[in-house]
Amino acid sequence: MTTSPPTIALVSGGSGGIGAAICRHLAAAGHTVLVGYGGNRDAAEKVVADCASAEAVHLDVTDEESVTAAVARAAELGTLAVVVNNAGVADDDLLLRLDPTRFDRTLEVNLRGAYLLSRAALRPMMRARHGRIVNIASIVALRGNPGQTAYGASKAGLIGLTKSLAREIARKGVTVNVVAPGFVETAMTDELPDAAREALLGLAPTGRAVTADEVAAAVGFLASDEAGAITGAVLPVDGGAAM
Template sequence: MTRIALVTGGSGGIGAATCHALAASGHTVLVGYGSNADAAGKVAADAPGEASPLHVDVTDEDSVAAAVAHATERGTLAVVVNNAGVADDDLLLRLDPARFDRTIEVNLRGAYLVSRAAMRPMLRARFGRIVNIASVVALRGNVGQTAYAASKAGLIGFSKSLAREVGRKGVTVNVVAPGFVATPMTDALGDEAREALRSQAPTGRAVEPDEVAATVAFLASDVAGSTTGAVIPVDGGAGI
């Protein structure tokens, strides 16, 4: 049986590390990407196992449906990692509704669309692992991140509720909440902002993408069947 893992936002950072971790654990990985086909292709080519790029726009229901259909044609859709996300940070008074809505659309509604599309094949198989990537910001807030924090906090509530709905069907739903990770998304922040985020962690350093990916790989494994509805921080203690 070929177990398929679909990772949205798989072309870089946490997503790329997660694709590699899942490929190493024996999954056939679909490296989901929205726009950067070249980067997704490289992630797939460098994976220590079977992997291929797959375009999926998490804001488009038809694109999501096509991606899930492709996954089920390749094998059993066993794992979904909702990692696609955006951060459009600003103080609330400068954050117009369109920017707020876009953050919610990608980070929260996107996870809803992908999870909903994956649910039917997972329930039929009576097995599934959904892992949603949130943020320590969802748990403690941060200046200038009202939209981002709202989207990630919503993802936690969504995950806990879905975990209750499908737990008896062999499907688990969990959240990983990273702290400050050096990725292309966080590279857009200024040096001062990055240093402030790094200093919040008792470890005094950024979280490595591989550290997040290892937690995701555990949650995606067979031995994690009794872990559901959990929010697991990988944040160097920043959420303490």
């Protein structure tokens, strides 16, 4: 009796906050998880310790060789079934004070990084005629937020990438979707100016922040077989803020 190779879930930015919760959720669903990290291996190893089957893998989404190596490692371990483009940065400022270098860096990580990783993952997924790509955007892409022009532009671009790619590969058994969180308490949101934090929290009719586990649950659903008929969708997890 032969056994099927393990299904691999590769998560960029998997070492903290939302990424860590996504890794734990996908591991609990039975995947072997590659916890992608850019610089903090110790944090990634802590996430690995929380998962039934996982491995830390260096994944700098701005470096094509690093991306290719991470996807190759997934192929060594099993069948790449899930890719979550979660790596992101937020360099917030009013547009008049935001120089081009800072703007470009935000797009390089948040948008170009998702392009590189999705592109690298497509061939093995298309050969298997099965795959789930889930991109982590933001409510800021849907309704904007003062001081977050670069971040909002990168995440809105990610939604456009998702919808076009979903149409390109829909007949190959690969779905591409977006989860758009509202305000989540993470190390990255801790760095937001007070005014930006209060503005985001004030948008939600629920009056509270979203938890990382709630975002992870949405990702887990879109990564599941039950979500096979859903592609090109944007799923807000925001306490109703995008209504």
